Amino acid sequence: MKQKIFTKKYYEELEAKLGENMPKYTDPNFSWEEEAKDNIIELDFEAPDLSGMLDYADSHEAKDDGKAAKILFLAYHNLTPLQAAQRQFWQYLSHITLYEYMRRRWPTINEANCPESYVKEHWFYGSGLIRNCLEGMYWSVKCSAIDKGNGEYDFTYTDFFFSIQKIRDRGIGAATFIMSNPALVRGMLKFYMDELKKQENNKSKRDDEPKEDTVFDKFFEYRTDKCIQLVNKLGGVVDLSTYTESDIYEFLDSNREYIKSVGDRKKEKKEREAAQNKEQKNAINIGNHKQNRKHKKRKK
Structure with a gap:
């Protein structure tokens, strides 16, 4: 089966209409594949098997995110820079191919009162590329793994990065x-x-x-x-x-x-704030003292 992605227009609509689509996200039975069927296109390579990522979907351990990330990266290590930069590529994965992984990894989405910001952060780009789950995982491995040739990689830095x-x-x-x-x-x-x-x-x-x-x-x-x-x-x-x-x-x-x-920046911040508060109190006391002196002079 060929790899598929959303059209750019459909991805942009998904992001723009996130608020009104929240009931669809919180419904575990909703099918994005069915809704997007007229907005999906095929690429010229076969879709890889990503089922191994589900072994780490229920863990919140950073090292297990790293294991899932390596599976994702190795599946797509031949992506061109242009393909890897297409957000509609990653959104197709997060909404369809790896939707079960995403829902299990970020389980608050299964709650009726899941905030819009939660989906924006993990499915889209609320806090930047790395916080977007799948694309962030891919690039974290891409930037840290050392290519040894013949499809083999040294993941020493990658394992530390995710630790x-x-x-x-x-x-x-x-x-x-x-x-x-x-x-x-x-x-x-x-x-x-x-x-x-x-x-x-x-x-x-x-x-x-x-x-x-x-x-x-x-x-x-x-x-x-x-x-x-x-x-x-x-x-x-x-x-x-x-x-x-x-x-x-x-x-x-x-x-x-x-x-x-x-x-210790926290300690230093507290010390600065304490010093500022002390200065403000001293300034207030001096101001009150001057006003009292003026008041006494008027009485005389």
């Missing part, structure tokens, strides 16, 4: 300027992996043994955010498309002391 949800959802995966360049993704992942390995090695050492220097001895989320900010600033000075995996790794390594300077 920590925050890196993919709100870290590297949320930075489109990084995700557009696989070399940047792999270089940053290698840096993270090596630094975390040092941290693990340190845990096994005795107190009297020297510890390896690592930027992730604490505040992992905040310091990975700083890595992304540094790369973003670098992109304002140089053409990041010319950077290799090693280049970006060495750049982060050369800035390790600056990355380590990042502390």
